[in-house]
Amino acid sequence: MERDQRVKNDNSWCFACGEENPIGLKLKMSIQGECCTAYFTPQKEHQSYDGNMHGGLISTLLDEVMGNYVYQVEHRKAYTAKIEIRFRQPVLIGETIKAEGKAVSQHGRLRTMEGKIWKKDGTIAAEATASMMLET
Numbered sequence: 001m002e003r004d005q006r007v008k009n010d011n012s013w014c015f016a017c018g019e020e021n022p023i024g025l026k027l028k029m030s031i032q033g034e035c036c037t038a039y040f041t042p043q044k045e046h047q048s049y050d051g052n053m054h055g056g057l058i059s060t061l062l063d064e065v066m067g068n069y070v071y072q073v074e075h076r077k078a079y080t081a082k083i084e085i086r087f088r089q090p091v092l093i094g095e096t097i098k099a100e101g102k103a104v105s106q107h108g109r110l111r112t113m114e115g116k117i118w119k120k121d122g123t124i125a126a127e128a129t130a131s132m133m134l135e136t
């Protein structure tokens with residue numbers, strides 16, 4: 001697939017992890033064991049219903065740690081082709097959560113990934129599976 005060359009290397013404006021995006025989440029990623037990990041503490045501007053983090057942003061965190069795993073480990077861009085998320089518990093505004101993404105299997109250019117959002121007490125707030133396609 002042809003990608004627009006003008007934006008090809010502009011990851012610093014990624015909404016989730018870009019350092020230069022003024023309205024981005026500025027997630028800091030690290031590879032810990034077999035996972036890509038990021039911590040996030042939602043603020044009031046990240047809420048849905050009063051006091052709860054927005055589910056779309058929880059999805060963004062999960063998408064990012066899964067995609068970033070491929071980027072950091074394989075040094076290649078992977079595009080989310082499909083993602084399924086189960087929201088198990090609300091994430092509260094002000095509560096620090098841990099997001100983890102890892103690879104489960106691969107078939108050609110397609111990677112099957114798993115993501116989890118952990119609360120401090122060790123319970124899972126949300127989990128995801130995704131199919132991610134490596135760029136040609």
Ligand SMILES: CCCCCCCC(=O)SCCNC(=O)CCNC(=O)[C@H](O)C(C)(C)COP(=O)(O)OP(=O)(O)OC[C@H]1O[C@@H](n2cnc3c(N)ncnc32)[C@H](O)[C@@H]1OP(=O)(O)O
Pocket residue numbers: 001011014017063064066067068071078079080081082110131133
């Ligand atoms: C460091 C920063 C990390 C950032 C992480 C964030 C990740 C993101 O959010 S990416 C943004 C959101 N995603 C996108 O914009 C992707 C939009 N979609 C696309 O670009 C394309 O559809 C794309 C790349 C997924 C696949 O296109 P393309 O590379 O042309 O592959 P395509 O020819 O459609 O399919 C190739 C094969 O894979 C299969 N395939 C495609 N999608 C799927 C899927 N979801 N599940 C199973 N198989 C699939 C096809 O059936 C095909 O198989 P076959 O060759 O046997 O017919």
